[in-house]
Amino acid sequence: MSTGAGAITTGRLVFPRARRRMAANQIVYGICWLIVAIAVFFAIFGPLVRPHNPNYSLLQFQYVGPFQAKGYLLGFDSQGRDLLSRLMVGARTSMLGPLLVALMAMGAGTLISVVAAWWGGWVDSILGTVMDILFAFPGILLAVLTAAVFGAGLIAPTIALAIAYTPYIARVLRSAAIRERARDYIASAEVQGVSTWSICVRHLIPNLGQLVVAQATLVFAWAMVDLAAISFLGLGVQPPTADWGVMVSTGEAGVLQGYPLESLSAGLCIVLVVVAVNLLGERMAERGERKLS
């Protein structure tokens, strides 16, 4: 996307236009980090810093808008619960699920790609075929199926999405790992009798590190959208638990009556975090690829 500015991060900048573009990019990425930091803060401390109990309803304040009741900044939802508190507390489930998906897919994807790159041959082609089959299966359909089997909840869809996203990580890492495998330092370590395990763990995987983290970041963003959709469908996090996906869904009745704030604010939270994480992940991936090539 931003290849114009990304290609000249090293070396002196003499062109004022390029320098201005870079400065603008720095601001955009700064905002992205800020959004992620805020979301992480509320995911960890949300239940401690929330102003009100997110599940306590004051029915007389149903749909009262922002700034109208003192101490209730964003107003109330359809059941008279404090909207701001629900958004803060909702950060936890909304962020935890995608984090688990990213970590699991990252672990499995790294393992599979390093094994495929190291042994090559039939190991590589079998793993490649399995990944191709998984690719054909849309993640969200897999998540719906597991929710049907194991019942609604956060755990089953999380595992399903981790499985569905593993091939996305494995595909990118495999080609990078094959390139890295052919480097001299690996051969020299092998000649010196260093064990395969220790070459992979000490040298190969750390060198892929940036790419691994970049791919996991992108998976986090995709999984956040998918898990929120699963919760929206009623197959994930269950109401009355505050969760952004759930809030978009429970707020739909309000939208139809002309009080769209609950749905829209929760949707905005999702979109902001996803955009921020996506931009940061794309930049990391770009840098990781450049470092390895």
Added chain:
Amino acid sequence: MLSSPLTKFILRRVGLLILALIVSSFVIFISLNLAPGDPLSALSGGRSLSKATIAALNREYHLNDPVLVRYWDYVKGVVLHFNLGTSIQFREPVSTLISQRIGSTAELVAYAAVLIIVFGVGAGIVGGLRRGVLDNSIIAVSTILAAVPSFVAAIVLIAIFAVDLHWLPALGNGSGFGGTIQHLTLPAIALAASAFAVVTRVTRVTVRSELSLEHVQTAVSRGIPWPLVVRRHVLRNASIPITTVVGITVTSLFALCAVVEQAFNLNGIGAALIQAALEKDFGVVQGISLVLVGAFVIANAVVDLLYAFLDPRVAIGARAS
């Protein structure tokens, strides 16, 4: 005739389709049947049943047979009688349920696909051909749209165009051609939004990079009229990557339609899948999943076939890179 590349391609793809259906039906059937939770409780709706009733229900739905036997019976039923089983929740054959609802889903996906192709590819070509304000705003809009999940897009569209402006209906299917178009416009836009963004970005980059190639510059310097250069030298070459991305995004709509149908209260197979998953109505879950997997494989085959027509250098069935 049998050895022509097209026949071979179609035969191989039909084989792949059958293989995909067998593998996925097996995996889905086994996992649904080993699932915790008792289908009988879904049947009874929480009432306590007499022993005789339980035995009768077990016989009717073959709940006591081993899993593999039931899978074999299921496959036989599907192949011989087109019998996908019975819905516990709706008390009717799954095939009836699907055939009643699949039309609405097909309309929705087709409508969204048209939007993606016309506006996504169109905006990408416009942005790719000419730099400037229009191009920058296309980039900005597509960057934002790419991150908006379909269900959030659905809510925003309902809030603005249905509730606030009263331009279009918010929920339901509508009847007749005009009514259907009216009712499906917002859902189709919600479904198409993020795919539109992806298609626009890829189209724009492809057109831009084709423009900078030498054969295009040569054509321009030879005085060939600009529209002809664009059509013959730019778009023709750009058509392969564009077809790829349109194919990928349109096939991904099959899975997403569940979310959009639920948000707009449409009675397509996606919404039925979600309801069945919530109610543990496994016959329906299974039937609809197989339809979706089949649609996915067929759509991929159509895209591969298109490559060969678009670019004579690509042999039929070979992946264009």
